[in-house]
């Protein structure tokens with residue numbers, strides 16, 4: 242285990258504990274959409290393995306899918322970006338990847354099992370999608386060559402909050418949410434335009450009920466440590482803290498089906514700051530928030546909590562997302 246940096250903000254600075262109203266839905270908050278088993282002993286050297294392979298927005302969009310963002314709504318489409326997605330096989334990550342592929346944004350993935358990229362996203366042109374093998378827990382996996390040309394990073398790695406098969410091989414919250422994030426951030430080029438980190442609501446309240454239950458094995462504490470490392474890194478960052486995730490994962494989908502996934506009824510977006518939100522959010526909404534924040538200058542250095550509720554939402558309309566993020570900062 243690598244030594245911990247001295248720049249880390251002490252976790253003891255947490256607010257004085259209060260007992261909030263107990264939300265029964267909170268206990269369903271699992272950090273785990275599935276219980277797929279992890280391959281053991283996958284800690285191999287990184288290498289390129291395949292080149293082929295609280296404001297609510299309502300609008301008139303009735304179907305919020307990942308398909309067909311229009312040019313006027315979606316300035317994110319860009320050929321001069323190279324977005325690195327870490328955690329791209331996960332529930333949020335696979336939507337991020339599919340959505341960026343659909344927008345013709347060049348992508349690189351760091352995956353523990355690169356074969357999963359083909360299963361999830363099909364055979365893609367090497368110009369569009371590069372897949373590299375790496376495990377964020379091992380700093381030596383994260384070679385500088387893996388970050389060459391990367392302009393933006395979206396990190397949506399995670400594991401289960403409670404012991405499960407996904408902890409196999411010591412893939413615990415401490416190792417993934419803290420050490421993995423620290424290793425990744427330490428390896429990123431200083432020239433980066435933006436790092437988006439997905440963490441969780443409740444990270445500043447891990448010693449308060451009901452968050453302390455979720456934090457029994459440290460998941461909120463370690464996510465907060467990851468956040469603090471990012472905040473102190475000097476890199477331009479935006480942190481997205483989702484509520485309990487709904488919809489998906491879409492692991493059995495092919496790319497076309499994934500692009501047609503909808504956020505169901507839960508399309509209206511609620512964004513807050515100050516770790517006050519409690520609720521649920523569609524994975525599609527979280528993925529879109531990460532993508533939208535990439536290019537908004539004023540989201541740099543900001544931390545947002547995000548929920549989604551029944552109703553029409555912003556879809557991929559950048560102007561509506563701008564309003565949502567800005568309104569959260571004004572509150």
Ligand SMILES: NC(=O)c1ccc[n+]([C@@H]2O[C@H](COP(=O)([O-])OP(=O)(O)OC[C@H]3O[C@@H](n4cnc5c(N)ncnc54)[C@H](OP(=O)(O)O)[C@@H]3O)[C@@H](O)[C@H]2O)c1
Pocket residue numbers: 270271272273274279327328329330331332333334351352353354357375376377378397398399400401412417421439440441442483484485486487490
């Ligand atoms: N579930 C909830 O209700 C909830 C609520 C709030 C916040 N969150 C957080 O939101 C984020 C996204 O959630 P999600 O449901 O999309 O996550 P997820 O489905 O559990 O995906 C986790 C991703 O992290 C990758 N990963 C795990 N360990 C890794 C390692 N050592 N090295 C490299 N990659 C690793 C996984 O890759 P493999 O394919 O190799 O396993 C997978 O791609 C996570 O941080 C999660 O904790 C979840």
